[in-house]
Amino acid sequence: MKIKVMIADDHKMVREGIKQLLELEGDIKVVTEVSNGIECLEKLKEFIPDVLLLDINMPSMNGLEVLKELNRKKFEVKVLLLTIHNEVEYLIKALDLGVYGYVLKDSGSNILKKAIYSVYNSSKYFEPSITPLLNSKLVQRDIDKIKLELLSDREIEVLTLLAQGLLNKQIxxxxxxxxxxxxxxxxxxxxxxxxxxxxQAAIFAIRNDLYKVI
Structure with a gap:
């Protein structure tokens, strides 16, 4: 039985290249490809793939928004994120949304196929070359979470306003x-x-999504 794969990427050449590489293997079949997030959600219901190769940056609805919608609708599909080197923060958010793994767009076909086989068999797969950076970010996030829990609601308010550049008198x-x-x-x-x-306090606040208008 072939692994049914769906490709969601806004670049036609990328989609076509990935499809050709994957279908060289007799046990992988690209059932459909889409160029934006809205079309992705529509085609998922129609084709019901085993694995979704999902780009982060897409028009109409980006990859993270697609993941949120999949979670909301409890749609069962194993998602493998397509990414580039400088999107670690997005990867962390994607992990929180239940993504099964990620591969870099410039990875070799052997890595991409290995990732697809892994997630199809319900195993996580993380691109080896970027994993150390991701791990360090995850460790930092855990440390920040502990620190945030020490702050009172009022201190969170003050820190948020400080991050916006307000002086003590203005706060x-x-x-x-x-x-x-x-x-x-x-x-x-x-x-x-x-x-x-x-x-340093402002950097901490921005890193932890506290930079907002209150």
Missing amino acids: AIKLDVSERTIKNHIFSIFKKISVTDRT
């Missing part, structure tokens, strides 16, 4: 408290997240 006005109170909060924040200045 105090926005939160309707004294400037001295804000200084105390910032001292506590620095201690809890192990930073020594506002720039």
Whole structure:
């Protein structure tokens, strides 16, 4: 029985190249290919592939949005992410959304086929050359998570505003408290997240998606 594969990528030449490489193997069949996220979701229901090769950057709906929708609809398909070297943050988000693995777009056909066989058999597959960087990011995220849990709700608010570039006086006005109170909060924040200045604190906030308007 052949492994049914679907390719979702907005570059026609990429899709055609991958299809040719995969179908050299008698046990892999590309059942369909799509160029955007919306079409991907529609074709998934029609063709029901075993493995979805999913690009992150696509029009209409990107790969992460497709993953979120698959989770929401509880659609069972093993997703193998197609990516490039500088998308580690996206990979971490994809892992949280249940992706089975990832391969780099410039990988050899042997790696791509190995990845497909792995995820088809319910095994995770992670591109060896980028795994160390991903692991270091995951370790950093776990450390940050522990630090975030030390912060009070008010300290989260202060840190978010600090990351937006507001001065102590501006933060105090926005939160309707004294400037001295804000200084105390910032001292506590620095201690809890192990930073020594506002720039480091802002980087921490942005890294942990706290850079937003409140």
